[in-house]
Amino acid sequence: MDGTARTPTAYDPASVDRWAQEPDKRPGRTAFQRDRARVLHSAALRRLAGKTQVVTPGTLGPAWDASPRTRLTHSLECAQVGRELGAALGCDPDLVEAACLSHDLGHPPFGHNGEQALNEFASDCGGFEGNAQSLRLLTRIEPKRFTPEGSVGLNLTRAALDAATKYPWPRGAHPTDPASNKFGVYEDDRPVFDWLRKDAPGTRICFEAQVMDWSDDVAYSVHDVEDGLHAGHIDPNCLHADPERRDVFQVALGRYVPADTDPAELAEALDRLLAQEWWPHGYDGTAVAQARLKDATSQLIGRFCLAAETATRTAYGAGRLTRYAAELVVPRETRTECAVLKAVADLYVMQRAEQERLRADQRIVVAELAEALTARAPDGLDPQFRALFDRAADDRARKRVIVDQIASLTDTSARSLHARLTGQGRD
Template structure:
C-alpha cells in the first residue's frame, strides 16, 4: 500500500504502525507521513510559547527574539536531517525524531519538569522524554481506533511508525532503568504506556540499546543547543568573550561542566576542558570581542555555522571510519563522536549554564516559576475537572482511580505554554 512500504535500509517492521491505516496521498513514504504529522501537530506549535534559555523580553531592544523550544526543535531538525542523511539514515525519519524530541517538555522547561516530578511521585513521576512518547502515542488527537483489549474507542496519538517512535526514544527504559544505575533519573516511558513502548522496542537487540537514528537526534540536539545557547547569551549581553580567558572564570566553567556529571564525567580532568576551550578560541572565526554591531552579528552567525559543521563533521568522519560506507540504520551501527569533540560541545554548554542560567535574576525567575507550577497542580487537584481543557476533563472523568486522575492533571499542566500556565494559575488561585 502506497506510503506504507519500507524505504531503502528499513524493513516492514520499521514502517509498521500500531493502528494500520491507508495513506490519503499515495506516493509518500511512511517516514514522510511521520514528519508531516509531527510538523502539523498542535504540540509542536505550543513549543513556540515555551522558553529555551533566554526569556523573551529580557534581551537588548535590538534583539528581542531569543530562541524558544520551537525554534530550537526546528534547528535541531535541520542539523539532524543533514547528519542523518550523510550517514545513510532516512532524512525524514531523523527529522521527525528531532521535531518530536522536546514535545513533552512542560512550561518553564526543566524547572517545571522538576516540580511535576515531585508532584507525580506517587503515580510514576514525570520526565519530559516519557511525556513525549505519551503525547505521540496517546495525547495528541489525530487517530482513534477500537482498543484491542477493551473494545473501546481510544486515541493512538499521531500513530507514527515504529521506527519514528523508536528514533524519538532518547532514553528507551522505564524509571530507574538507566543503564548507568538508578541514580541517573532520565527515562523514556511511564508504566501505563508500557504496552505500546514494548511494541515499539520489539526488534531492539538489547533492552537499553538506543537506535542509530535516536543517537543522531541526540547529538543534533546537543550540537544545536550548545551552540545556539551561547549565541543567544552573547546577543543578550550575558556572555562576555573576554572573560573566557580569565583563570578564575575558566575554573568556574570547568566546575559547572563536571558538577553532578552534568556535561562530562565527574572524573574529567579540567585540563582536558581547558584544552577544548583553547582549541575553540584559537579558531579564526571565534567571536572575540563581540559587541553586537552588524559586522559582529554576521561574524557570530558564521561562528555558529562553523561550530555546527565542526561537530557534525567530526561525528560523521569517526562513524564512517568505524563502519565504512553504506546505509547506517536502526541497530546496524553506533554513532561515534570523538572525545575531543564531546569536550568542546560540553564546554559550550557550561559557558551558557554559568553566564545565562545561573544569573541571580534567572534564579529569582525560576523560584517564581516553581511556585506557579506547584500552586497550579494543587489548585487543579482540588478543583478538577474545573480548569481542565475539554480533552483532559473527559480523561479525568473516565479515570479509574486517584493515581490516574493525578496523571491527567500532570498531562494538562505539561501541555501548557509558559503564558497559559501563568494565566490558568492566576484564574484558579484568584478564585480560591
C-alpha cells in the same frame, strides 16, 4: 502493517508498521514522509513556540528580546542539523527530522524548571520526565487517530517512535546509573513502548535516536552561546582569564562531563575553540560582529557534525547506517568542546541572579497550579482532559491526567490558568 505507503530504502517492513493500521491518503509518499508531516502539523509542535528553551522570553535583555529562541525554534534548528547529519550517514532524512521535531514535545511550561516541579508533584504516580511525556503525547494525547479503544496519538511508525526515544527504559531502569531520573516511558504506556521496541536489543538506543541526541546537543550548546553573546551576557574576553575559566570548568564538571575529568582537558578544549580564526573575538553587537557570530555558529555546527560523521564512517565504513546496524561515534575531544560551550552558557546566562529568582517563582506557579487543579478538577481542565479525568479508573490515573494537562500548557497559559484558579497573578 499499513502497506499503502512506500517503505524507505534500507528499512524493513517492521520499521514502517503503525500501532493502528490505516490507509495513506496520498499514495506514493514514504511512511517516514507521513511521520514528518504529522509532527510538523501537530498542535503540540506549535505550542513549543510558547515554552521556555533556556531562559524565559523577555528576560535576555533589550538586544535580544525581539527574537528569543524558544522550544519551537530550537526543535526546528535541531531538525535541520539532524536531517543533514543523518542523511550523510545513510539514515532516512525524513525519519531523523521527525525524531528531532518530536524530541521536546513533552516538555512542560518553563522548561526543565517546570519538569522538576511536575516530577515532584507526580512522585506517587510514576513521576514526570519530558522524554516519557513526549512518547505519551505521540502515542496517546495528541489527537490525530482513534481506534475503538481510544486515541493512538499521531500513530507514527515504529521506527519514528523509536528514533524519538532517547531513553528506552522505564523509570529506575537506567542501564548504567540506577539513580538517574532519566527515562523514556511511564508504566501506563508500556504496551505501545513494548510494541515499538519489539526485537530491539535490550536498552540499546537506535542509531537515528543517537543522531537526534547529538544534533540536540550541538544545536543548543552552540545557539545558547550565540544568544548569550548577542544579549551581552557573555563577554568573549573573559574566556581568556583564569578566574572565569576556572568557573566555567567547575560548572562543566559533573554536569556536562564526568566529575573526574581533568580540568586541563577542558582548558585544552576551550583553547582549541578560541584558537579558530572564526571565533567571535571582541564581539560588540555591530552588524559586522553579528555576521561574524553567525559564521562562528555555522562553523561550530559543521565542526561538531563533521567530527561525528568522520569518526562513525571510520568505524563502520561506507553504506547506509540505520536502526541497530551502528553506533554514532563522537570523538571525546568533540564532546568535550561541546560540553565547554554548554558550561559557558550555563554560567553566564542561566545562572544569572534574576534567572534564579524567576525560576523560583515558576516552580511556585506549577506547584500551586497542580494543587488547585487537584482540588477543583475537572474544573480548570480543557475538554480533552476533562473527558479523560471523568473516565479515569482511580486517583492515580486522575492525577496523571492533571499532569498531562499542565504539561500541555505554554508558559503564558500556565500563568493565566494559575491566576484564574488561585485568584492571584504572579509577575
